[in-house]
Amino acid sequence: MDKQNQKEPGTLYITATPIGNLEDITLRALRILKEVDLIAAEDTRHTRKLLTHFEITTPLISYYREKERERSKQLVERLLGGESIALVSDAGTPGISDPGAVLVNHAREAGIVIVPLPGASALSSALSVSGITESQFLFLGFAPSKKSQRKSLLTSLKDAPHSLIFYESPRRIQGLLADILQILGDRNAFWARELTKSYEDLQSGTINDLLELASEKKNRGEFVLIVHPGERIEAEGENVLELLVWYRDNTSLSLKDVSKKLATDLGLSRSAVYQEALVIYKKKSE
Secondary structure (H helix, E strand, O other): OOHHHOOOOOEEEEEOEOOOOHHHOOHHHHHHHHHOOEEEEOOHHHHHHHHHHOOOOOOEEEOOHHHHHHHHHHHHHHHHOOOOEEEEOOOEOOOOOOOOHHHHHHHHHOOOEEEEEOOOOHHHHHHHOOOOOOOOEEEEEEOOOOHHHHHHHHHHOOOOOOEEEEEEOOOOHHHHHHHHHHHOOOOEEEEEEOOOOOOOEEEEEEHHHHHHHHHHOOOOOOEEEEEOOOOOOOOOOOOHHHHHHHHHHHOOOOHHHHHHHHHHHHOOOHHHHHHHHHHHHHHHHO
């Protein structure tokens, strides 16, 4: 093929769309959605309503979770052929608990220029009205739907020092709150439901308070749930052995995690601390 006839690769735009109120779309996003050759949408029916509202006639193609790998290859071929594509999810920013990461990785491997178009995000919107003062948090997306897997995840987070942030559906919110109450205790929490919509609901209280609210009302729309960290207790001990005993008797951290933490905190060899921990934990089991 004559190099002069080869087209330059197109650009992939990761485009944030409103999470509810259509006025939250950016002017830049509207311009790009009009200018690109193709819009890849998580649900074309949902996105078509947005495009119709703003009188945008750009062609649509589906890009949903079940077909993500297959479709990403097709889209990269079109990008390499010179087309520019905007990727959108049903609401908010693609790639955050929505399809998008597979296409981004394939496009980057192919040398495609990738441009983020920032905008609405349920995560950042909920954080902005939560009143959390800590600068660090742990975002976990949607908790596992299976109860056993969900409880296992929560157990592993029992001693996490940061606020925990979940997305959850209306039909599973009660189950998640009940498991948090059982495993993490009645911590302070906050939920943001139906953000930016007419039924927007922002509630703060204990996990038990929110569980009662969830059982009393007909829940609609997805939740962003923020769980505050548990009460922090300072470890007690004058040396490694005493600290190992304290962690063994007062936390749910595994032997491996305790060894790693103490080695890091005290600047000691992890293997040496681990060997001492083996002795301490073995004594309790005998």
